Amino acid sequence: MPVHTSQGSQGNRGRGVGLGLALVSAVAFGGSGVAAKPLIEAGLDPLHVVWLRVTGAALAMLPLAVRHRALLRQRPALLAGFGLLGVAGVQACYFAAISRIPVGVALLVEYLAPALVLGWVRFVQRRPVTRAAALGVVLAVGGLACVVEVWSGLSFDAIGLVLALGAACCQVGYFVLSDQGSDAGDEAPDPLGVIAYGLLVGALVLTVIARPWTMDWSVLGGSADMNGTSVLAALLLGWIVLIATVVAYGTGVLSVRRLSPQVAGVVACLEAVIATILAWVLLGEHLSAPQIVGGSVVLLGAFIAQSSAPAKPSDGPVASGGSDLERELSAHGTAA
Template identity: 70%
Template sequence: MHSSTPSPRRSARSLGLTLALVSAFAFGGSGTAAKPLIEAGLSPLHVVWLRVAGAALVLLPLAWRHRSALRQRPGVLTGFGLLAVAGVQACYFASIARIPVGVALLIEYLGPPLLLGYVKFVQRRPVSRGAAVGAAVAVGGLACVVEVWNGLSFDALGVLFALGAACCQVGYFVLADAGRQGERPIDPIAVSAFGLLIGAVVLTVLTRPWEADWGLLTGQVTMNGHRLPALLPAAWMVLVATVLAYLTGVVAVQHLSPPVAGVVANLEAVVATVLAWVLLGEHLGLPQLAGGALVLAGAFAAQTSKPAADPAPVPESPVPVPDPPVSLPESPAAAGPRPA
C-alpha cells in the first residue's frame, strides 16, 4: 500500500506557496491604504516612512529577542534593510516623480526575470522552465494591468530609478533566501525585523519626517466617498501591508525557490488594482482583467513546475596512491608483537 502522507518537501512547498499568496495580498493593499492619507495632505514619502517606521516599532520586541542574529549575519540583515526596504521605496518614488506610475510599476516588476538571470548566471543554479515561462507571462500580464501604453513617455533618469527598484526587489528575494543558508542560518523573523529597523533609519534620513503634519492622523479621511478615521488605513498599512507582508514573504522565499516566489509576488499588482477598484472606486477595464488573468497563469505555471535539480557533481578522477614501501624488520624483536 502507498502512504498518503505528503512528503516533507511537498508540504514545505505548499506552505511556502500559501505564505507567498498571503504576502502578495498583504503587499497589494498598501497603495489602497496609503491613498486616503496622501489625499488628506501627507506626502508619499512621509506615508512610506510611517509604514516602515511603524512596522519597525511593532517588530522591535522580536528584533531584541533575535539580537544574536545581528552578530551572526550582519551583512544579510544590513543588505536586506538597505535594498529590500529602503532601496525599493526610495527608487520607486524617485521614478514616479519623472515617469508615469504604470511604466514605473512595470519596470519595477521586471524583478522576477532579473532574479532568474541572477540565479542562473551569477549563482549558477538551475532554473526550472516553468519559472522562466511563468515570469515571461506574468510580465506581459502586468503590462496590461498597469495599462503601460497610457501616457507612455521616456525619461532616462526615471527609467534608471525604476530599474534600481527592480534590482532592489531582486535583493529582497536573494537576501531572504541567503538567511537560511550558510553555517549559521537565521530566523526569517530576524530578517524581517532587523531589515525594517535598518530601513526605517535610512528612510528617516531621506524623508525628514519631522517636517510632516502628523496631526492629520487624529482626524478623518475619505475613501470612495466614505469618511473614516485616518488611523484605520494607517494601521492597516503598518500591520497588514508591512508587518504581515514582510514576515510571510521572507518565510515563503525560504520554503520556495526565489524565482518561484518572485513570480508569485507579481500577484501584488493584480491585488492592488482589484482593491483600488473595490475600495476606491477606480475603473477596471477589460485589458486589466485580461492582464490579471495572465499574471495568475504565470504564477500558476511557476509554482506547479518541478524544482530544477542541481547538476550532479562531476566525479574527480581518482589519483593513484602508491603503495607504501614494505620494510622487513631486521629482527623479530624490532617488529613488535604480532596482532592476534
C-alpha cells in the same frame, strides 16, 4: 497504522494552517497601497508614509530584534542589505509609484522581479535556467506591455513606471541577498530576526532621507478621502503599520515554514489580484480589458518562473546554486 494516520492528519492540518496564513499575508500585503494612497492624496509625502509604516512596524517588532541581537555580530551585511533594499528601497519606490499611477499597475510592474532575478541568474551569474522559467519571463514581459498599454505610447506617468520598476529591482536585491544564506543549514539566520532588524535599518535610513520633522503631522489627526468616503487618517495608518507590515511579514514567514515554497508562491500571486480588486472597489481605479488580460499574463509568467524546477538537478554545484535562488523566487509575496 494508527501512528501514520495521526501523522498524516497532523500534516494535513499543518498545510491547511499554512494556506490560511499565506492567504492572510497576501490580503494584508495587498491592502497596503489602498490604505496608503488616500494618505498621500491628503497631503502626506510618499516618503513620509513609508517612514511612518517602517518605523511603526520596527517599534512593534523591537522585542524580536532584542531577542535575536546576535545577528548584529553574525550577519551585519545581510541585515544592512535587507534593510536598504528589501524594506526601504521597495517600500519607498512602491509608495512613490502609487502616488503617480494606479495601485494595481504599480504592483503588477513590481511582479517583474521574478523575471529580473532569472535574468540575473542567467546573464550575471551565468547559471542555467529551465525553459519553463524562460517562458515565464517572456510571458511576464509581454503581459506588462499590455498592462502599461505600450500601443498608446505609455499612457501612464513615465516617472511612476520607473519608480515601480525600481521597486522590482529592489526586490531582486532582496532575492540575491537571501540566496547568500541559503546554504547555512541549521545556522541560517532566523527570518523573523532578519525582518525585525531590516525594519530597524530601513527606519534609520528613511529617517535621513524622508526627514520626518518636516512632515505635516496635522494630516494624521484628520480624515482622508477614499473614493468619496471619509476615513480617519489614523485608522489608515494603523492598518498600514500593524496589518500590512507586521501581520503580513509574520504570517508570510510562518506560511513558508508550513508549505513548500512553490505552494506559498502560488498563494502569494494573489497579492496582486487582491490589490487590484481593492483599488477597483475602494479607490475607483478601473483597469481596461487589455490591462486585465495583461495582468493575468504577468501573474501566469511569475507563477511559471517561480515554480520551475532546475532542468538538471544533479549537475553539481552550479545547478544547485541556481536551484537555491529559484526557490527564493517562490516566496516572492510571502517573504519579500
